[in-house]
Amino acid sequence: MSHATKSHPLSLLGRCLSLAFAVGLSACGGDGGDVKGSFIRSATFPICAQVGSSCESSDETAAEIVAASADGMTLIYTNSPREEIGFVDIRDPAAPVALGRLAMGGEPTSVAVRGAVALVAVNTSPSFTAPSGELVLVDIATRSVLRRISLGGQPDAVSVSPDGRYAAVAIENERDESVNGGQLPQGPSGRLVVVDMVGAPSAWTTRNIALDGVNSLFPTDLEPEYVDINRDNVAVLSLQENNHLALVDLATGTLRGQFSAGSVNLSGIDLMDNRPALISQVESSADIRREPDGVAWLSSSRFATADEGDLVGGSRGFTIFNTDGSVAFSSGNLLDSLAARLGHYPDRRSDAKGNEPENVDSARFGDEQLLFVASERSSLVFVFDVADPTRPVFKQALPTGQNPEGVIAIPSRGLLVAASEVDDRSILTRAGLSIYRYTVDATPAYPTLQSADRADGSPIPWSAMSGLAASPTEANTVFAIDDSFFRASRIFTLDVSARPAVIRQELRITDRNGVLAATPAADAMTANRATTFDTTDRAAMINADGTVNLDSEGIAIASDGGFWIASEGAGTVVGETGRPVTSANMILKVGSDGVIQRVIRLPEAVDAIQFRFGFEGVAESNDKLVVAFQRAWNGEGNPRLGIFDLATSTWRFVFYPLEAVTSPNGGWVGLSEVTALGNDEFMAVERDNQGGPDARIKRLTRFSLAGVADGATVTKTLVRDLLPDLRAAGGQVVEKIEGATRLSNGRVLIVNDNDGVNENTGETLLIDLGRLF
Incomplete structure (x- = not known):
């Protein structure tokens, strides 16, 4: 099934943005109404502060995926280079405090929370052809391991259902990029593990879902990438390299639906890495596979994807899908255009995937249903009002550390957190957790500078x-x-x-x-x-x-x-x-x-x-x-x-x-x-x-x-x-x-x-x- 769509810079959304930026505003309100709230960055916690309080260590760290305790007072993040997870006290979001680290015995790839327990997906694979992994259950209060559950494969993402009944672990069994140019198929194939969380953690059991019948590009090598669960206990999985999406009923372990993520036609983008740089968003490209990475449910009938790309795709945007596979909204060139307007466009990625959306999350803050899109290469989180998922309205862009990998909304505390993975003291970049507070009627503090349009309607880059x-x-x-x-x-x-x-x-x-x-x-x-x-x-x-x-x-x-x-x-x-x-x-x-x-x-x-x-x-x-x-x-x-x-x-x-x-x-x-x-x-x-x-x-x-x-x-x-x-x-x-x-x-x-x-x-x-x- 093809879902090719054209970019639409002159849509209602595009016209609203153009007007907003032309008069110096930072957002457009849905249906002509006022913006109800804005996010202001409260603090950034550098992960190196866990190694030495003054970050005097040059040891590489990372913050990739981040989760929050049930009360929203503690952050738990994965630190792949050090094979550990870390804990941060955010009772005062403006003054986060290091709470320590916990070794995982392998590479942590994802973390989610159920009650007092953090579920950490850990890759313990000795090789690409012999993948293995564990789900490590951690007591958040004591920061100690409660139990290790063998997964029988390399996990990439874990999600917990809103009712706490199930956890879903995407077993990717990722490919070796040095073999055959990284092309698929490369077995063994991935699958889904469902955790039935009944009783104490010691009593939790697992089920393997083979995803039989998924008719993707490479059905013998599915490589599930990311997973999210809705209130009906249906999990959506992105099969990034396969450019495919699958829906699984967790109660029955059956395939609820599947479809290609489709492709897009883009115009008004830059396709050349110029050195010295020259941002020229006037080119077009057709039939670009979305190849989605992060996914997040907006409701029981719609979800959003961050279309990062991997093998040959990457549409530089995000998509909102209906559960029947039809496209409710495709962002076209919008994120690249916004990045250029805000001075964040990474021209050296023009020949690849542009701003490169990595992850998404969605939550309700006050009266607003919001979608957050983490852009890896422009180091921004784009915030959209998705009250009408067919016509998202851009609200604001939030600056992050370099290369945000994970983003999590904590609406109970009015907070948003982005985790950034790049840590290299030699280039003055430290991995960190950026913490933002949602404030009603506040004026956004960022951007401090943006551009108006050129005569052709594109932003001055x-x-x-x-x-x-x-x-x-x-x-x-x-x-x-x-x-x-x-x-x-x-x-x-x-x-x-x-x-x-x-x-x-x-x-x-x-x-x-x-x-x-x-x-x-x-x-x-x-x-x-x-x-x-x-x-x-x-x-x-x-x-x-x-x-x-x-x-x-x-x-x-x-x-x-x-x-x-x-x-x-x-x-x-x-x-x-x-x-x-x-x-x-x-x-x-x-x-x-x-x-x-x-x-x-x-x-x-x-x-x-x-x-x-x-x-x-x-x-x-x-x-x-x-x-x-x-x-x-x-x-x-x-x-x-x-x-x-x-x-x-x-x-x-x-x-x-x-x-x-x-x-x-x-x-x-x-x-x-x-x-x-x-x-x-x-x-x-x-x-x-x-x-x-x-x-x-x-x-x-x-x-x-x-x-x-x-x-x-x-x-x-x-x-x-x-x-x-x-x-x-x-x-x-x-x-x-x-x-x-x-x-x-x-x-x-x-x-x-x-x-x-x-x-x-x-x-x-x-x-x-x-x-x-």
């Missing part, structure tokens, strides 16, 4: 925000730039009067008049490069259509119109042979039309000691440009502040005194921004290169250049410690505060760079600090 510059005449207009993660560099116009702020326009920087192309080489750059800015460099920097690929790190308003852009150089002249110089540090004068008018280079003697941490911010003051170098060059004690006299076209340099490194993870401290305050006074962003529990230095400082001699070091004063502001967002502290500016009305804004959602959650915090001066 953005990410990797870098420098900021406030309009001197319009109190609520700010200009921003993206960095080298993206090709075809842009200047964005932000309306910061809205909440969230809105990117209204994008302006491509171009070399239409050949000014950049004619910039001469710096002959002194010879130690790690024959020359610089040669034909190869120009080919990489200037595109055929005249757009340019810069590493735009700073932006300032030019007093005579247009902008100054600070472009950071790439590569090191001396000391890092593996990082040859491929571009130099430059200041570019760009007209209000985006056309480059002038290129300013460093003196050759300074170019000759280039270190890869170069220009970060630029400011104009008193007919001079001031540019901040991120770190010290050539063994100098501190980074330079370059001062370029526009009248004489000459340079001079002073130094900025950095704080010492204090993070337990080491790293460095550098400058990220400089902003003119008037009267030779400037504001700077000083930060370390650490995030999460390891972050220590995120600061705004102030310094003066008045009377500072060439080669001298400026005196700085602390304006604001930004760590409390960053922690107030409820997530893990973001690393790269890259932009700061002061509006004409005195308010100060800061923004972080989300690295283009590459090894990053994609979270962007544009924070209004109020008047600081």
Whole structure:
């Protein structure tokens, strides 16, 4: 049976979203009504806090699937790398407390709760061809094992029925991806285990359901992936690689129904992984298998699937099915489009599965029936009102840790929890549990920035925000730039009067008049490069259509119109042979039309000691440009502040005194921004290169250049410690505060760079600090 559907960006849902984002709203109400409630992130619990209270350990952890105790006061999560489960006290959702860990004797793959007992599915397989596993029953209060039940195969998911009568365990017996390219069939086939939970846990019994008669793509290798149970004790199983769904009556152990998950036709999506990135959601693809992963019942007659894909599919969305196999709703390109609008689109996954929905859950909060879709690659949970399952209404998007795997609603306490599995201290990502509280009539705290539509109705795609510059005449207009993660560099116009702020326009920087192309080489750059800015460099920097690929790190308003852009150089002249110089540090004068008018280079003697941490911010003051170098060059004690006299076209340099490194993870401290305050006074962003529990230095400082001699070091004063502001967002502290500016009305804004959602959650915090001066 085929269930192919077309995407529908111009449906009622699409029009509502377009209008909402165009006017700066974060949601659309069902049937034109008001939004009844919103989720606000209360806290994020880093799993590394179970290993060491200050997360000083670099040992890999994870939080994959999460469940809650019956009273909603304790979270239980699976930690596959450490073969254990963990417990977290959330009596105060804003201050979760570690309760300890429990070894499972194998890889825990899922957890569910029945009363005082946690049911943990554990993979104990010695090999793919000899799968084995257990259902481990754990006393939640004492955090001790009550019983181990052999499952006779590798389990992937466990679910408990609403009445507590049954548990269902999906026995996947997963394939070996190194065999035959991971193609199916690869026996033994999977099945379903039903646990009859009558009496004490010691008396519980199991039944094997062979799923005979399931007519999927590979009937000899079913590989059930996920399972959920409705109030009629019917389980729905996703057979992901088979692109199939099966319904099982748990009381009788019989097949209630089965059908193909079908395929979709998508338009308005990006199918190419460009490097540097270029998000272009204008392509189409036909007959894409859904290949659903997570499933969740909305009622006894409808359920939702997260259509992640695995073998050849992945429709980048979610589907609501009727139990007869017909499609009540298919989201089309909606999630990819939303991710682009919110700065969370993972362009490096464009050639694969885009935002890649991983899991779903559904529950009633107040008067609202809600669906939660966890997007693995965009690190978001999308929230939809599904009062009418045939016409879901988008409410909001919630930022998570990197790669959310599990999501659970706890409506009895008004809470939602997302579990994120990626944990790598070297890339500043720690696995965690994100906890959100449902609050009636609250204004969503996220996103802080989103985009309006282009002329064709698609959202302006953005990410990797870098420098900021406030309009001197319009109190609520700010200009921003993206960095080298993206090709075809842009200047964005932000309306910061809205909440969230809105990117209204994008302006491509171009070399239409050949000014950049004619910039001469710096002959002194010879130690790690024959020359610089040669034909190869120009080919990489200037595109055929005249757009340019810069590493735009700073932006300032030019007093005579247009902008100054600070472009950071790439590569090191001396000391890092593996990082040859491929571009130099430059200041570019760009007209209000985006056309480059002038290129300013460093003196050759300074170019000759280039270190890869170069220009970060630029400011104009008193007919001079001031540019901040991120770190010290050539063994100098501190980074330079370059001062370029526009009248004489000459340079001079002073130094900025950095704080010492204090993070337990080491790293460095550098400058990220400089902003003119008037009267030779400037504001700077000083930060370390650490995030999460390891972050220590995120600061705004102030310094003066008045009377500072060439080669001298400026005196700085602390304006604001930004760590409390960053922690107030409820997530893990973001690393790269890259932009700061002061509006004409005195308010100060800061923004972080989300690295283009590459090894990053994609979270962007544009924070209004109020008047600081």
